[in-house]
Amino acid sequence: MYRTQRSLLSRFLPLALLAATFVLSGCGAPTEGGGTGTAQTNAALKVGIVFDTGGLGDKSFNDSAWRGVQRAEKELGVGVTKVESTKESDYPTNLRALADQGANVVVAVGINMRVAVEQVAPDYPDVKFVSIDGEPLAKPNVRTIQFKEEEGSFLVGYLAGLMTKTNKIGFVGGMELPLIKKFQYGYAAGAKRANPNVVLLPPKYTQGWDNQDTARVAANLLFGQGADVVYHAAGRAGLGVIAAAKEKGKFAIGVDSDQDDIAPGTVLTSMIKRVDEGVFLTIRDVKDGKWSPGAVVYDLKAGGVGTSDFRHTREMIGDLNVERIDRVRQQIVEGKLQVPSDEASFAAFK
Amino acid sequence: MNLALASLITLSVPLVLAALGGLTSERAGVMNIGLEGKLLAAACATAVVAVQSGNAVLGLLAGVAAAVVLSLTHAVLTQSFRLDHIISGMALNALALGGTNVVAKAVIDQERSLEGAYLPVGFYWAAAAVAVVAVAVYLARVRGGQWLLAVGNDPDKSRQMGLDPVRVRYGALVATGVLCGLGGALIASNAGSFTDGMTAGRGFIALAALILGGWRPLPTLLACLVFGGVEAAQLQLQGTPVFGAQLPSEFWGALPYLATLVAMVGLLGKTKAPAGLGRA
Numbered sequence: 001m002y003r004t005q006r007s008l009l010s011r012f013l014p015l016a017l018l019a020a021t022f023v024l025s026g027c028g029a030p031t032e033g034g035g036t037g038t039a040q041t042n043a044a045l046k047v048g049i050v051f052d053t054g055g056l057g058d059k060s061f062n063d064s065a066w067r068g069v070q071r072a073e074k075e076l077g078v079g080v081t082k083v084e085s086t087k088e089s090d091y092p093t094n095l096r097a098l099a100d101q102g103a104n105v106v107v108a109v110g111i112n113m114r115v116a117v118e119q120v121a122p123d124y125p126d127v128k129f130v131s132i133d134g135e136p137l138a139k140p141n142v143r144t145i146q147f148k149e150e151e152g153s154f155l156v157g158y159l160a161g162l163m164t165k166t167n168k169i170g171f172v173g174g175m176e177l178p179l180i181k182k183f184q185y186g187y188a189a190g191a192k193r194a195n196p197n198v199v200l201l202p203p204k205y206t207q208g209w210d211n212q213d214t215a216r217v218a219a220n221l222l223f224g225q226g227a228d229v230v231y232h233a234a235g236r237a238g239l240g241v242i243a244a245a246k247e248k249g250k251f252a253i254g255v256d257s258d259q260d261d262i263a264p265g266t267v268l269t270s271m272i273k274r275v276d277e278g279v280f281l282t283i284r285d286v287k288d289g290k291w292s293p294g295a296v297v298y299d300l301k302a303g304g305v306g307t308s309d310f311r312h313t314r315e316m317i318g319d320l321n322v323e324r325i326d327r328v329r330q331q332i333v334e335g336k337l338q339v340p341s342d343e344a345s346f347a348a349f350k
Numbered sequence: 351m352n353l354a355l356a357s358l359i360t361l362s363v364p365l366v367l368a369a370l371g372g373l374t375s376e377r378a379g380v381m382n383i384g385l386e387g388k389l390l391a392a393a394c395a396t397a398v399v400a401v402q403s404g405n406a407v408l409g410l411l412a413g414v415a416a417a418v419v420l421s422l423t424h425a426v427l428t429q430s431f432r433l434d435h436i437i438s439g440m441a442l443n444a445l446a447l448g449g450t451n452v453v454a455k456a457v458i459d460q461e462r463s464l465e466g467a468y469l470p471v472g473f474y475w476a477a478a479a480v481a482v483v484a485v486a487v488y489l490a491r492v493r494g495g496q497w498l499l500a501v502g503n504d505p506d507k508s509r510q511m512g513l514d515p516v517r518v519r520y521g522a523l524v525a526t527g528v529l530c531g532l533g534g535a536l537i538a539s540n541a542g543s544f545t546d547g548m549t550a551g552r553g554f555i556a557l558a559a560l561i562l563g564g565w566r567p568l569p570t571l572l573a574c575l576v577f578g579g580v581e582a583a584q585l586q587l588q589g590t591p592v593f594g595a596q597l598p599s600e601f602w603g604a605l606p607y608l609a610t611l612v613a614m615v616g617l618l619g620k621t622k623a624p625a626g627l628g629r630a
Contacts (some may be wrong), residue, residue, distance in 0.1 A: 018440040055546065057455035086448060176599045202589020202596075207603035211550035213364070217357045218585050224353045236545040243542050 041310030044076040045105065045287055051090065052110040054209075055084050058236065060256045061275055065109045065132065068279030071155040074279075076287050078105075090114035105286050106130065107279055111179060117142060128291060130282050132275060133179060137297035146297045148184030149179070150341040151332055152271040152305030153231070155254050157190025158328050159269055159307070160229040161198045162321045163251065164191075170222030170318045171203040172215055172241050173235035178342065180205075183233040183255070183271070185346040186339050192349070193328070201225050212240030215244035219252070229253065229268060232293040235301050242267055254308070264312035354582065359475060360540065362578025364389070364549075365476045368556035369535030369563070369570050370485050371526040375421075375487065377504040377520035377565055377628040379515070385530055386553025387446030388417040392534025394450035398457050399546030402464030410469055412528055415534035418527030420446060425523040426491035428630050429516045435628050447547070454544050468539035477532055485525075486567035502624040515630075562613055564621035576613070579608045 003043035022113045049069050051062045066082070066106040069272040073080045081103060084095045088212045091113045098106050099120070104127065111133035121129045127140045160169045169191055188200040213238040219230050223244065230245060233237035238255060239262065245252035246266040254260060254270030261267075278298045285291050298304020307325070310317055329336035331337040340346040375382040396413030400406065420442055427438040489495040489540030498514045500508040505515040534539050537552075538544050557578055584602040597600075 016373050026408065053546075055451060055455070058546070088452075203599075204585055205599035205603065207600070208550060210545070210546065210547045211552075212543075213360055213537065214550075214581065215587065216540065217360055217582060220353065221586055236548070237550075238541060239545060240541060243540075286629055 015315035048103035064275035068276035072283040148299035152299040154190035155187030157187035161191035162195025170227035170230040209235035357582035365574040371529035375544040383439035387443035388530035391532040394557035414531030421527030457458030
């Protein structure tokens with residue numbers, strides 16, 4: 001008798017543990033977000049958002065997309081439902097869950113959800129899917145938001161070129177993808193424009209987005225080779241670049257969101273990707289009946305990318321240099337300056 | 351400090367602490383694939399307390415406590431409830447992944463992430479060096495260590511000798527928790543923050559090092575240094591032209607895995623797992 005009870009209990013325990021895990025990580029259980037009065041009106045547009053495994057609170061991509069949705073809730077009165085994903089295999093399930101619950105627009109955050117959107121979208125022809133980053137999908141109900149990361153990267157690279165004393169700058173990327181190359185070549189081109197003597201040291205890739213120690217070692221190797229500014233496009237791992245710069249008294253450049261406050265004075269500036277702006281404008285398009293599938297590109301001109309406001313580093317940079325940056329910004333906005341985004345266009349860049 | 355040496359130490363020491371934690375567990379006969387979860391829980395607890403209390407020692411203690419709690423849970427599940435060791439390890443890893451995600455989101459503000467109080471990483475490096483010697487000496491020379499090995503080799507025989515395998519294993523798993531706790535606290539301290547999944551699979555690499563080291567302290571240390579060293583070397587080598595051509599960074603990134611494969615094949619059949627591993 002005692003044995004039976006024991007084995008029952010031991011069978012139950014792992015289940016209980018797993019259940020606790022799912023509850024804790026909020027897997028697949030959509031929760032009502034926001035909670036303002038507008039969310040409940042039946043006539044309102046219903047917007048669902050699926051976060052990637054980075055999740056809310058990443059101070060980057062997911063948070064930025066969420067800000068865009070929240071702004072749409074406040075200003076456009078749309079209803080909002082959000083779902084977080086514990087693992088990549090949850091993406092299709094979570095997208096379907098929102099579509100099944102009657103969302104009119106489903107926002108899928110991040111390039112890693114692109115395949116899931118491709119799978120799910122054809123099953124819900126009346127639902128509009130919004131995919132962020134990557135090549136556009138040939139589906140009539142999917143819009144892909146793209147950013148000209150190279151234009152924002154050009155500006156921070158230009159600043160790096162003005163600030164470097166060693167004429168050597170570095171770059172740490174998460175993975176050697178075409179998307180990350182846009183950051184790299186825009187940055188290199190900007191530095192070259194500021195000072196033709198500046199060289200970008202061979203970039204380091206951490207082969208992942210999580211390991212801060214790897215990114216830290218990579219940054220230290222670049223500092224060791226003489227770089228005094230290192231720009232990262234390595235997601236959360238990139239915080240290791242900022243930590244290394246802080247320790248060594250060098251400059252780091254943040255990415256995606258405004259990372260200037262993480263280490264004031266060490267983070268020279270951040271290349272900000274306004275995912276919030278892209279998401280908000282897309283929801284507004286749906287509301288105004290201006291929805292179109294395919295790619296919509298947010299560039300410097302549209303405010304989709306840009307730099308931080310240098311609030312901790314303005315004195316070091318100096319007013320003259322800030323003016324120079326503004327002049328270059330103006331040239332890009334007016335289309336007088338074409339920014340390279342890959343190896344071939346960088347080689348052609350004078 | 352010499353840059354190459356600093357890179358090697360930065361990338362190896364978390365592995366050393368985690369692998370030693372795995373060693374005390376597995377030599378006592380408890381399979382432990384949950385090193386990753388313990389590292390993650392410890393890193394999270396350390397960062398949360400470091401930011402909240404501003405006290406570096408409290409942060410370390412919180413990290414160690416978190417890993418010990420997880421480790422003891424593994425002991426309760428596998429020893430008192432005779433649950434499969436792999437299932438328990440997987441469940442606890444999943445729990446740590448989800449739990450730290452929730453806690454970190456609720457408590458930590460990344461904007462202040464580099465402002466918490468952490469012990470200098472040199473402390474952890476010294477602790478790892480001491481731990482290697484301590485574990486090696488304890489297993490080889492101290493009676494408690496002999497008991498631990500006896501229980502791991504053959505729980506039935508050790509019972510006949512008058513030992514209580516369950517009790518010995520509880521003790522061994524506390525040591526596992528302390529060692530993994532130090533490893534996780536180091537990871538958070540070096541970063542000066544906690545971010546989701548920041549252990550990045552290092553608990554599993556430590557497990558590979560443990561197997562490669564034949565479940566013995568000094569060879570395991572060596573295996574960790576090889577893994578850390580190859581990782582540091584590949585970062586250094588990225589961007590180096592080979593016969594005039596630039597190789598993709600993924601080629602260099604694959605080196606640590608290639609090294610693991612070569613080492614495993616080279617040692618095939620030469621290492622032996624503790625005979626009582628996974629047995630009640």
